[in-house]
Amino acid sequence: MEVEAVAQELATAVHGENWTRLLAILAEVDDLRRAAAVLSWDQQTYMPPGGAQARADQLATLERLAHQRLSQPEVGELLERLAEETTALDPESPPARLLAVARREYQRATKVPPALVEELARVSSLALNVWAEAKAEADFSRFRPHLERLVALQVEKADALGHGGQRYDALLDLFEPGLPTAEVERLFGRLKEGLIPLVQAISQQLDRVSDAVLRQPYPEDQQWAFTLEVLEAMGFDWRRGRQDRSAHPFTTSFAPDDVRITTRFQPNYLGSGLFASIHEGGHALYEQGVPRAWRRTPLAEGASLGIHESQSRLWENVVGRSRPFWQHFFPRLQRRFPDQLGRVDLETFYRAINRVEPSPIRVEADEVTYNLHIFLRFELEQELVAGRLAVADLPEAWNERMQAYLGIRPAHDGEGVLQDVHWASGLFGYFPTYTLGNVLSVQFYQQALEEHPGLPEEIASGQLGGLLAWLRERIHQYGACYEPAELVRRVTGRALDPEPYLSYIRAKYGEIYDL
Amino acid sequence: MEVEAVAQELATAVHGENWTRLLAILAEVDDLRRAAAVLSWDQQTYMPPGGAQARADQLATLERLAHQRLSQPEVGELLERLAEETTALDPESPPARLLAVARREYQRATKVPPALVEELARVSSLALNVWAEAKAEADFSRFRPHLERLVALQVEKADALGHGGQRYDALLDLFEPGLPTAEVERLFGRLKEGLIPLVQAISQQLDRVSDAVLRQPYPEDQQWAFTLEVLEAMGFDWRRGRQDRSAHPFTTSFAPDDVRITTRFQPNYLGSGLFASIHEGGHALYEQGVPRAWRRTPLAEGASLGIHESQSRLWENVVGRSRPFWQHFFPRLQRRFPDQLGRVDLETFYRAINRVEPSPIRVEADEVTYNLHIFLRFELEQELVAGRLAVADLPEAWNERMQAYLGIRPAHDGEGVLQDVHWASGLFGYFPTYTLGNVLSVQFYQQALEEHPGLPEEIASGQLGGLLAWLRERIHQYGACYEPAELVRRVTGRALDPEPYLSYIRAKYGEIYDL
Numbered sequence A, B: 001m002e003v004e005a006v007a008q009e010l011a012t013a014v015h016g017e018n019w020t021r022l023l024a025i026l027a028e029v030d031d032l033r034r035a036a037a038v039l040s041w042d043q044q045t046y047m048p049p050g051g052a053q054a055r056a057d058q059l060a061t062l063e064r065l066a067h068q069r070l071s072q073p074e075v076g077e078l079l080e081r082l083a084e085e086t087t088a089l090d091p092e093s094p095p096a097r098l099l100a101v102a103r104r105e106y107q108r109a110t111k112v113p114p115a116l117v118e119e120l121a122r123v124s125s126l127a128l129n130v131w132a133e134a135k136a137e138a139d140f141s142r143f144r145p146h147l148e149r150l151v152a153l154q155v156e157k158a159d160a161l162g163h164g165g166q167r168y169d170a171l172l173d174l175f176e177p178g179l180p181t182a183e184v185e186r187l188f189g190r191l192k193e194g195l196i197p198l199v200q201a202i203s204q205q206l207d208r209v210s211d212a213v214l215r216q217p218y219p220e221d222q223q224w225a226f227t228l229e230v231l232e233a234m235g236f237d238w239r240r241g242r243q244d245r246s247a248h249p250f251t252t253s254f255a256p257d258d259v260r261i262t263t264r265f266q267p268n269y270l271g272s273g274l275f276a277s278i279h280e281g282g283h284a285l286y287e288q289g290v291p292r293a294w295r296r297t298p299l300a301e302g303a304s305l306g307i308h309e310s311q312s313r314l315w316e317n318v319v320g321r322s323r324p325f326w327q328h329f330f331p332r333l334q335r336r337f338p339d340q341l342g343r344v345d346l347e348t349f350y351r352a353i354n355r356v357e358p359s360p361i362r363v364e365a366d367e368v369t370y371n372l373h374i375f376l377r378f379e380l381e382q383e384l385v386a387g388r389l390a391v392a393d394l395p396e397a398w399n400e401r402m403q404a405y406l407g408i409r410p411a412h413d414g415e416g417v418l419q420d421v422h423w424a425s426g427l428f429g430y431f432p433t434y435t436l437g438n439v440l441s442v443q444f445y446q447q448a449l450e451e452h453p454g455l456p457e458e459i460a461s462g463q464l465g466g467l468l469a470w471l472r473e474r475i476h477q478y479g480a481c482y483e484p485a486e487l488v489r490r491v492t493g494r495a496l497d498p499e500p501y502l503s504y505i506r507a508k509y510g511e512i513y514d515l
Helices: A003-013 A017-045 A049-070 A073-085 A094-111 A114-137 A140-161 A167-175 A181-203 A220-234 A270-288 A305-319 A323-336 A346-353 A367-386 A391-406 A432-451 A455-460 A465-474 A484-492 A499-512 B003-013 B017-045 B049-070 B073-085 B094-111 B114-137 B140-161 B167-175 B181-203 B220-234 B270-288 B305-319 B323-336 B346-353 B367-386 B391-406 B432-451 B455-460 B465-474 B484-492 B498-513
Strands: A241-245 A251-255 A258-263 B241-245 B251-255 B258-263
Touching: A003 A094, A017 A049, A017 A073, A017 A251, A017 A258, A017 B017, A017 B049, A049 A094, A049 A114, A049 B017, A049 B251, A049 B258, A073 A094, A094 A140, A114 A140, A140 A167, A140 A367, A140 A391, A167 A181, A167 A367, A181 A367, A181 A432, A181 A499, A220 A241, A220 A270, A220 A323, A241 A270, A251 A270, A251 B049, A258 A270, A258 B049, A270 A305, A270 A465, A305 A432, A305 A465, A305 A484, A323 A346, A323 A455, A367 A391, A367 A432, A367 A499, A432 A455, A432 A465, A432 A484, A432 A499, A455 A465, B003 B094, B017 B049, B017 B073, B017 B251, B017 B258, B049 B094, B049 B114, B073 B094, B094 B140, B114 B140, B140 B167, B140 B367, B140 B391, B167 B181, B167 B367, B181 B367, B181 B432, B181 B498, B220 B241, B220 B270, B220 B323, B241 B270, B251 B270, B258 B270, B270 B305, B270 B465, B305 B432, B305 B465, B305 B484, B323 B346, B323 B455, B367 B391, B367 B432, B367 B498, B432 B455, B432 B465, B432 B484, B432 B498, B455 B465
Parallel strands: A241 A258, B241 B258
Antiparallel strands: A251 A258, B251 B258
């Protein structure tokens, strides 16, 4: 179906007083949430440290009002009346799905008391600043009371949302609708079978690949300029977005026409900022591709975090760490950094950006070990919310599991348990979506390749528009219209499947490491 | 009274259910407005052009909700009950004044219908972007329909607020509480008597002073660095604020602990960015000096725009264009720009930054002609809202009055009627506060000088802390506690008085131009 047609299908179905009123309330909720996103973006990019307390209050008020508006009884009544009015609609049509998504959000909102919503926003906004300082000082004890409070609030929230005994189900569903914890456990089990032996095999011959060429002084202004060049080629629309710097790269959307990404650079390591920008650029293309006509409805965003991550990972890894991509871009990169890369050949560079090495930091991890970082977090946060692990014991549990999965131990908590922003932001149940994204990135790309076998040649000539058009048509234009499982089925004709991912990893790294 | 004591006086007087509830509502309103301020700051500093429509919707929702919360009947009931509870309070004490200010805001809010508030926010947010493009293209016709709509909405708003026949009174009172239009007319009449002959006299001998030393290439990064140096010396607290760039410099406060200023540079003219930063820095010191304990109440801001402008003008002109200030800073400026200023003497520089010349642009105008720009705007906007002048005839009316007051005619509307952001932002009745600020800046500084005759020597040695401490103690710490007239009386022992300003201007420019 054409992009315009999908978007229009909503407009034509929607008329009458009940629709008008529901859409007005949803628009108000969306405005409040997007305003909060602006405040949060500013907090992470430009806000002076003194602003933290006021910002926490402001975010709490915005979250509370959004929650209040969404959970007002009128919304429930409107949804009931519209359900009766729309029985003739195809349940997978955009207007029917809009009602379904609005109902899901309404039910979630009415289950969580307003005071708890506000407290979650306030505590996490303050915790975010403490976390940043604690991380810089590698001092978990500063962050510990905040994390204890955050975990307690998550437990309260999960129980308010309701679950069938597995508390984690309620949290995971917020990010990956319709996916039970048990299914993640099965998926991760299969991935472990394939990945852990591979990591062990590679660990025996780490020195087959060097990334020394990436570890030289790279002036930040040139790194910045190159990220802009790559984002431009990917199709990032600068009239509808921008890139800034922050401690932890992220993407946020204030509307399909205003999508912000952030990145951060290391002066002596090229890989950090470059792949952060490509990764966030993948997220941003998704948000910029959501139909403008769905703006201010809950359909105007990604289908789930797993689907979102499939887009960022597809660009970062499947495309951005592939030979065809660098056939085009490596000569351009060499021109920017002639002293550093002028005498490096493409193959050396390709191997460098695909070097595998167990390391403590998730966001710096290679494709093969990355998922092991996720398995660890998935298990620890399950234990935290289940009450089987105390926050006080978390750093040691973290370090022990790092040893078990990756064979390494963080030098300090700054590169251990304090490394990620998620828990400080109140995000529990979020981490598994990264691995879902990895798995789906390959499943989607294989599908694109089946339909367009010429993609690698296009990419090798710097033409990334064909891939973007395919993603726009098959994924982006549907926004949050379908639940992830349904979207995956529509795009690939199959369910979520780890095998293409495992084959891709085995083939790629089998070749690089001569296994 | 000490800063802490004033702030505490509110806390100790405030207890009981009615106070708690009122303060909670006022805090919510403040959070919504400050959130809107963040969105507006982003719109003017970093937002990509595509974001305009969504930003307009978001701002409209925030303004509408703030208005809704403030105008709810419960606020009226609480104010009535608290008026009865607090009859024993000194009417000029902070808690009594908080009630008075809240009552004023409540009454304003209940008079303006919510739909009008939202429409004002939406129309001006969109108009702001059109204005920026129309100004760049010097094309008034693009902006005209927006301005017509803006004027119509201002008329509606003024009539809703109510007035005794003079519609402009209702708008002026929003920015300068308690000051009637007739009093501004008297004040401006007296200023015209003093200033117009002076401008004419100076116009006969413009070539006595040259600003050629300012009109050389000045690299922007060094201009930026010098503004930071000056702001630092003024006492701007970087942990509680920051400076960015925007098309039109402004100051906005998200809290006393997060105050943002913007500036903009001209590559071939030093005066533009430098004095914009000092000016906005003056505003920012005021906002950073408001008691933190009053945060999230309507007392936590400046007393009025006129008082605010007195602070910016005091720093920009009375201090920032004085000999003592540059005795300290000129050698520092020379070190940053040795090629441009190394062989320039202090007196040449002092005369350059105080050069008088009738010119079309208000924000670039010198101290003497500046107020003439204000007289013109004050008169035109009065006529617009009174219905005596059509928007279609505005450009010509503007140009004719420029000719009459300043003896010049703008080359195009970009440097004429389109030059200011105010009307596009929906700000009518705002302009006179600039001249009030000029007059008060001198009245306040004279008072400071009477109490601390050593100030010029301190300033000449780069010690600006004594002046800031005086401003903090006598003005900043009271926030919006007193109406402007009362504050002026408390600080200077007299009413607003144009004579110190006229004497200052005559003495300073009489010397420079040897009149």
